[in-house]
Amino acid sequence: MRSDRSIASGPLAGVDVRIKLLVSFGYVLTVVATPLGWWWFFAAETSLLLLVFVLARVSFRELVGRWLGFLSLVALMALAVAVSHPLRPEIGLASIWGTILLKNSLAFGALFTLSQITQHHILLHGLGRLGLPKPLVATLQFMYRSVFILRDEFDRMAKARRSRSFGKKSWGDWSSLAGLLGRLFLRSYERSERVHAAMLARGWDGTVRTLDGADSR
Amino acid sequence: MHIPDGVFESPVIVSTSVLGALGLAYACSRLGDQLRERTIALMGSTAAFIFAAQMVNFPLFPLPISGHLLGGVLAAVLLGPWAGAGVIAAVLLVQCLLFQDGGLTALGANFLNMGLIGSVGGYAIYSPIQRAFGGRKGVLIGAMLASWFAVILASGAFAIELAASGNRADFFRVFGLITLVHAGIGLGEAIITGLVLRVILQTRPDLIGDSVESPARGIKSWGKVALGGFAVAAAVAIFLAPFASSEKDGLEYVGTAMSFLNEEAPAVVASPIPGYAMPGLQNYEGLATATAGLVGTAIVFLAGVSMASVFTSTVTKVALDEV
Numbered sequence: 001m002r003s004d005r006s007i008a009s010g011p012l013a014g015v016d017v018r019i020k021l022l023v024s025f026g027y028v029l030t031v032v033a034t035p036l037g038w039w040w041f042f043a044a045e046t047s048l049l050l051l052v053f054v055l056a057r058v059s060f061r062e063l064v065g066r067w068l069g070f071l072s073l074v075a076l077m078a079l080a081v082a083v084s085h086p087l088r089p090e091i092g093l094a095s096i097w098g099t100i101l102l103k104n105s106l107a108f109g110a111l112f113t114l115s116q117i118t119q120h121h122i123l124l125h126g127l128g129r130l131g132l133p134k135p136l137v138a139t140l141q142f143m144y145r146s147v148f149i150l151r152d153e154f155d156r157m158a159k160a161r162r163s164r165s166f167g168k169k170s171w172g173d174w175s176s177l178a179g180l181l182g183r184l185f186l187r188s189y190e191r192s193e194r195v196h197a198a199m200l201a202r203g204w205d206g207t208v209r210t211l212d213g214a215d216s217r
Numbered sequence: 218m219h220i221p222d223g224v225f226e227s228p229v230i231v232s233t234s235v236l237g238a239l240g241l242a243y244a245c246s247r248l249g250d251q252l253r254e255r256t257i258a259l260m261g262s263t264a265a266f267i268f269a270a271q272m273v274n275f276p277l278f279p280l281p282i283s284g285h286l287l288g289g290v291l292a293a294v295l296l297g298p299w300a301g302a303g304v305i306a307a308v309l310l311v312q313c314l315l316f317q318d319g320g321l322t323a324l325g326a327n328f329l330n331m332g333l334i335g336s337v338g339g340y341a342i343y344s345p346i347q348r349a350f351g352g353r354k355g356v357l358i359g360a361m362l363a364s365w366f367a368v369i370l371a372s373g374a375f376a377i378e379l380a381a382s383g384n385r386a387d388f389f390r391v392f393g394l395i396t397l398v399h400a401g402i403g404l405g406e407a408i409i410t411g412l413v414l415r416v417i418l419q420t421r422p423d424l425i426g427d428s429v430e431s432p433a434r435g436i437k438s439w440g441k442v443a444l445g446g447f448a449v450a451a452a453v454a455i456f457l458a459p460f461a462s463s464e465k466d467g468l469e470y471v472g473t474a475m476s477f478l479n480e481e482a483p484a485v486v487a488s489p490i491p492g493y494a495m496p497g498l499q500n501y502e503g504l505a506t507a508t509a510g511l512v513g514t515a516i517v518f519l520a521g522v523s524m525a526s527v528f529t530s531t532v533t534k535v536a537l538d539e540v
Binding site for chain 2: 025028029031032033066070073074077078081085086087099100103104107108111112114115120123124127133134135136138139140141142143144145146147149150151154179181182183184185186188189192193195196
């Protein structure tokens with residue numbers, strides 16, 4: 001989650017963020033609603049997604065890496081669901097499990113592409129333009145800002161810890177580890193409070209303006 | 218705990234999404250009234266903190282899985298129940314859209330379980346306990362017990378959603394297994410929530426608001442106590458639910474899953490299995506779940522009391538009075 005992260009530069013990158021969001025949501029809904037056993041339909045959905053991968057010029061190395069990590073998380077839960085699935089005697093365990101994994105992979109691919117061809121803050125912004133309530137959009141935008149603050153504070157605390165303990169790792173010391181979490185929260189909160197005050201001093205009125213020419217309303 | 222796509226059938230997806238959207242709309246309308254300058258900064262950093270904390274998994278020894286913080290009660294204690302739910306909604310949205318963690322069609326169910334039940338339900342449990350103990354001690358003990366019960370309630374809601382998707386035959390076994398796993402997650406949740414809140418109560422008690430200074434108070438609203446009591450009762454019912462199962466064939470659900478794994482891939486999963494075949498417990502899944510509930514509640518309460526003891530020691534009092 002870098003603020004300066006580069007996005008894939010395919011022809012899809014320039015499309016309005018609202019269209020990207022609606023098309024991806026529609027695709028995921030279609031995939032999830034596809035009934036068990038409609039293999040030709042799944043094949044069509046898969047080829048559509050592959051076409052989008054090529055058009056969007058997503059990094060295949062990152063895609064495969066993230067996809068494998070994603071599968072390892074979903075596989076066990078999908079198996080537990082497949083084992084107790086009511087249609088198991090008719091269709092068979094393997095195809096139920098496979099279908100759940102396929103649906104999840106297609107949904108993953110669509111949302112992964114979405115997050116690769118859009119700057120993250122513009123994506124959150126687009127949700128607001130699609131009608132997400134304003135307090136939630138404000139929270140999202142400030143959260144996005146705070147994640148970097150949190151990471152900076154964590155780096156500072158880790159550096160301070162390393163320099164004081166001469167690199168010795170004693171994570172068994174639970175009481176100090178415990179204090180660390182709470183202090184990390186407090187420090188990043190206090191810093192984001194100052195950032196917020198600085199934003200107010202520069203005339204922030206609750207609307208984040210972006211260069212794509214649209215304000216969050 | 219983040220439910221992926223394709224687990225639920227369409228009616229469950231539609232109903233949880235509608236319920237989640239209505240809850241979110243109500244939470245946002247409540248937020249609009251109290252949205253002040255400082256609230257936004259606090260909501261943003263709380264959301265960022267919970268987002269980061271959820272990336273850290275703690276192992277659920279002896280089970281071969283791990284859990285992570287849900288954070289609903291932590292957010293509710295810092296910000297109030299509805300703002301807490303809003304924070305969880307923001308975390309879930311970012312995880313789903315930017316990091317593909319948790320399915321888009323399960324977003325409603327995830328928000329229902331972790332945001333509405335986790336934050337609003339958790340606060341309903343927290344509030345009367347906090348009032349009963351009073352002060353910072355009450356905040357800590359109340360928040361820890363509420364986190365524990367909220368995780369159990371969320372896991373029960375997940376089991377019900379799963380059953381409504383058609384997995385009824387195995388309902389009580391799935392229910393028991395999910396609850397057992399979440400008893401472990403609930404302990405981690407309670408401890409982490411307690412640790413974070415303890416530091417905040419020691420250094421910046423003003424963030425938690427006026428409830429910190431007030432001594433133990435009597436009951437103000439019986440309605441709220443009833444709501445909290447109802448939530449606790451529901452959590453207790455979840456622990457006792459496996460008793461209602463007519464088949465007492467133990468951890469058969471796990472057995473089914475694991476024996477399947479055994480046939481297909483013996484090398485990978487052979488080691489964790491002996492942990493399940495605890496002699497004596499094999500045929501008493503209901504007993505195991507109920508015991509987990511009882512023991513877990515006792516552990517969380519004792520941990521809360523011992524962690525809160527720091528607030529009654531004279532040293533801390535003097536130090537804070539001088540500030």
